[in-house]
Amino acid sequence: MPRGFGRNYGKRSLLSYRFGGLYGLLDILLLVGMLYFLVKLLLVALPYALGLLLIFLIRGFLRPRPGRIF
Numbered sequence: 001m002p003r004g005f006g007r008n009y010g011k012r013s014l015l016s017y018r019f020g021g022l023y024g025l026l027d028i029l030l031l032v033g034m035l036y037f038l039v040k041l042l043l044v045a046l047p048y049a050l051g052l053l054l055i056f057l058i059r060g061f062l063r064p065r066p067g068r069i070f
Helices: 014-018 021-062
Strands: none
């Protein structure tokens, strides 16, 4: 084991080590891209999910079955 191992001689924070350099920039761009994609997917899928839930609720009120929901 080299001298000074585990004594924090570098004094670099985890954030500066994690997102430093070209690969850190690439990591940040990928994270932002994934978050953007997930938000857009949520905005597209949300009306369909709400519509399906509304259809199930209407069907449950029109055809009530004893002891069952949906």
